[in-house]
Amino acid sequence: AQIIQADFVKSSVRFEDCPSDGLPEFALVGRSNVGKSSLLNSIVRRKKLALTSKKPGKTQLINHFRINDSWYLVDLPGYGYASAPQELRKDWDKFTKDYFLNRSTLVSVFLLIDGSIPAKKIDLEYARWLGENQIPMTIIFTKCDKRKKKKNGEKNGGKKPEDNVNDFQELIRGYFETVPPWIMTSNVTHEGRDEVLLHMAQLRNY
Numbered sequence: 001a002q003i004i005q006a007d008f009v010k011s012s013v014r015f016e017d018c019p020s021d022g023l024p025e026f027a028l029v030g031r032s033n034v035g036k037s038s039l040l041n042s043i044v045r046r047k048k049l050a051l052t053s054k055k056p057g058k059t060q061l062i063n064h065f066r067i068n069d070s071w072y073l074v075d076l077p078g079y080g081y082a083s084a085p086q087e088l089r090k091d092w093d094k095f096t097k098d099y100f101l102n103r104s105t106l107v108s109v110f111l112l113i114d115g116s117i118p119a120k121k122i123d124l125e126y127a128r129w130l131g132e133n134q135i136p137m138t139i140i141f142t143k144c145d146k147r148k149k150k151k152n153g154e155k156n157g158g159k160k161p162e163d164n165v166n167d168f169q170e171l172i173r174g175y176f177e178t179v180p181p182w183i184m185t186s187n188v189t190h191e192g193r194d195e196v197l198l199h200m201a202q203l204r205n206y
Ligand code: GTP
Pocket: 030, 031, 032, 033, 034, 035, 036, 037, 038, 039, 051, 052, 053, 054, 055, 056, 057, 058, 059, 060, 076, 077, 078, 079, 142, 143, 144, 145, 146, 185, 186, 187, 188
């Protein structure tokens, strides 16, 4: 599952404007700053193909990247970015959900969840929405290199990524008929990168 070529193709606001060549695609979604653009760069082994930032709200459109001239990786804006203007957030939410519901070449949504912290309500709500709408999905836990040290009086501090991952899966179990596949990753150590690529290759061949 080697990546020989990766090209940015276009940014779209509406699903109707996305590329129409019928190639299969995978979309990366998740809370702002969870590491969507970083995962894309890690997968294609290019540091700056998708733009990343320490500040949330960097990606604001539906961005198509063509891989090996045969499939797409799609970088999306994050949800839950409290400082973005309300109007803008509503806009992002609407066009990404329209895209999920209408994009016929979408093979699977990759929902990115920060594996270094306990589950957030907004992530559980997002997983629930995908489940209710029967959108095929894979869960990618990011930042599994980060191990939070327990501070005095902190309730959830000190949990390992493995614990957060198990807790999250327990919490979303009721939202799905079949439990979605999941992979633990880090964009720093590149843990899980090959697994993600292999999983995408398997999904494309179904
Ligand atoms: P938006 O486009 O704003 O929605 O964010 P995004 O989800 O695309 O996040 P982005 O890839 O821009 O990364 C946000 C920050 O998290 C950057 O400072 C990254 O360096 C950092 N980061 C991303 N992945 C990891 C990871 O696996 N481990 C660690 N430690 N940091 C990461």
